[in-house]
Amino acid sequence: MRWLRFPIGRDAAFWRTVATERTVLAAVHTMASAGHVLDAIELLEPDRRIQVVFTQAPDRFSGGVHDHLRAAGVVAIDWDQAVHTDFDLVVSADRGGLHELGGPWLALAHGVMNNKLTRASGGMVVGLGAPWFTHFGRLLPAAVAVSHPDVVDALRHQCPEAVPVAAVTGDLCLDRLVESRRHRAAYREALGVDDQRTLVAISSTWGPDSLLGRAPDTLFDLVADLPDRYAVTMVIHPGAWHGHGSRQVLAWLARQRRAGLRLVDPASWRGLVAAADVVIGDHGSATIYAAAAGVPVLRAGPLPPTAPGAAAEIMGAVTRAVEPGRPLGPQLRAAVASFDAAAYARVAGAVTARPGAAASLLRARMYHLLRLPEPETGCAPAPVGRPMPVGDDRSRL
Known part of the structure; x- marks a missing residue:
């Protein structure tokens, strides 16, 4: 695999063997969040209507992402192409640079979140505040996938404008x-x-x-x-x-x-x-x-x-x-x-709060954002890769 200029839009029909209908961007910021993004993307990849492309998003802890994507055998585009392209869906578990991208963003968590407000954190849950989900007052995500209603309560306290787009989809990693x-x-x-x-x-x-x-x-x-x-x-x-x-x-x-x-x-x-x-x-x-x-x-x-x-x-x-x-x-x-x-x-x-149901709930949310009917095939959590x-x-x- 190499980083390339991927044909998107009018040029795509002359390049692709399979005539896909939607293009999804997986924006990976860090190795810590890569697995959570891949968990979600794997729910879409079997669909012949969908082409997934990846990009390394800007982050000061992005070490190893490039090599990880190369080893995964994905199509990867550079950030410059990503920000100049409109996508049907953007999936990411981190915030950096997302305001530059075109397309509805599905925001994922990238680990066990402290769902409860604490005095030690100044009454805030890291990763749920307005600086995470807004840019100059504009709400960035089209949907925020959370694992527990407690996270929605934290959003209501820290970023109330994100509450209408929050969906309790469980924890696919667990x-x-x-x-x-x-x-x-x-x-x-x-x-x-x-x-x-x-x-x-x-x-x-x-x-x-x-x-x-x-x-x-x-x-x-x-x-x-x-x-x-x-x-x-x-x-x-x-x-x-x-x-x-x-x-x-x-x-x-x-x-x-x-x-x-x-x-x-x-x-x-x-x-x-x-x-x-x-x-x-x-x-x-x-x-x-x-x-x-x-x-x-x-x-x-x-x-x-x-x-x-x-x-x-x-x-x-x-x-x-x-x-x-x-x-x-x-x-x-x-x-x-x-x-x-x-x-x-x-x-x-x-x-x-949704044990065993995260795969089906998350897939349904993504297909809603893609404006595609969901496949009739079942959707269950798959075993993880070998160590x-x-x-x-x-x-x-």
Whole structure:
């Protein structure tokens, strides 16, 4: 794949093999949001009436997006062509530059949102204010897909003009994880764990308060002391990989990798969660999604201030925290043994109000914006892709 001038409009008929009727732009800002955009786009791609093109949208954290799109085998256009073209639908999970695009914008979330207003955030939920959805007083999105009515309440407080276009469509990421957990054996096999070992997934978000950012030598020492019946694999937020460079991250973790720690590509974090017996994670969305999908969790590090009833707060209340002064094996066994499905279901209930229905609800909203009749074929959440080991970890699995 290469970045190209894609024939759109009158020229398209002379170039395309399939005579499509609508063109959809997937605007990808960051690697963190790419998966959520692709989740939505995959609901449209089988339709022969629709051509999807991608663009890397402007964002200071856009590292890795270009390579990710190239590897995905999509048609990608540069931003300059995107802003000079009218589209039938624009799908994006971030805000930057969207006021320059022509076409109705469907705004997606790109992670577990703190649905509750908190004093710690000044009574605001990040990503839901007027600066996110308006440009000089003009409402930008034609639709805002949200996971929970609590998000609509937050919109009413922060950006009331967006409330009429808000639609509670659930959380497709969580629905796909739940479906994927039904196929755990295939995901474990992709990691080379096709035996009775306990698969421990370690998840770190980005930033100074993340597991990686707090220089967790104590935790890694505990991991190194685990017996052979444990297989340990880590996923690190793409913001850390591209903020520091993959070479630097791998160098920082060289000792741990020699001791047996494995790494997976950040884009395949959901495949790792689908395979895991237990997750050690910080406050990032991946840890919350794991708990919501029913994976036992051990928390590593403090949780940021949040409101009662928010997904992060519930996750903190129902999970155990790593105790650095104790061997890790007994703590992992206790986390699994004390797993309470009903308590963990409360985390899922705070993440989505439409469990299992996000694929059908989101597809219906997109076809409404496209002014096309929806296909008669069914629409269910698909399993996520297999986890992909990083670099030479492939040879050690």
